[in-house]
Amino acid sequence: MLRAMAIKDLTQVSHHLFLCNGSSCSDRGAAATTVAIRDEIHLCGLHDGLHTTKTLCNGRCDDGPVVIVQPDGVWYRQVTPTIGRRIVREHLRDGVSVDSQVLYQWGDDHLDPAK
Numbered sequence: 001m002l003r004a005m006a007i008k009d010l011t012q013v014s015h016h017l018f019l020c021n022g023s024s025c026s027d028r029g030a031a032a033t034t035v036a037i038r039d040e041i042h043l044c045g046l047h048d049g050l051h052t053t054k055t056l057c058n059g060r061c062d063d064g065p066v067v068i069v070q071p072d073g074v075w076y077r078q079v080t081p082t083i084g085r086r087i088v089r090e091h092l093r094d095g096v097s098v099d100s101q102v103l104y105q106w107g108d109d110h111l112d113p114a115k
């Protein structure tokens with residue numbers, strides 16, 4: 001039996017995305033969001049600088065699908081495939097967070113009640 005192996009050059013990675021694929025987020029379309037984010041990373045030519053990991057719960061199930069961008073400490077809520085593509089283009093390529101979907105950013109002392 002062959003095992004899939006990945007040997008990524010971590011010295012080139014600037015950001016790591018944690019893509020929740022737990023049960024609550026999956027019920028809200030996390031699989032499609034994951035595919036869209038990974039596809040957009042390739043379309044934008046950002047593969048070498050970004051790493052993605054599927055997680056089983058990011059701790060905010062009611063806000064799912066939840067995507068965390070590190071080391072920026074930005075937690076995104078309700079990430080649809082369209083929003084996921086925007087996160088790649090606007091946050092990761094252009095350096096501007098998608099504010100409408102930010103649930104929390106490290107350093108904030110509270111969550112916005114509207115979120």
Ligand code: FES
Nearest residue numbers: 020022025058060
């Ligand atoms: S299942 Fe995604 S945050 Fe809990």
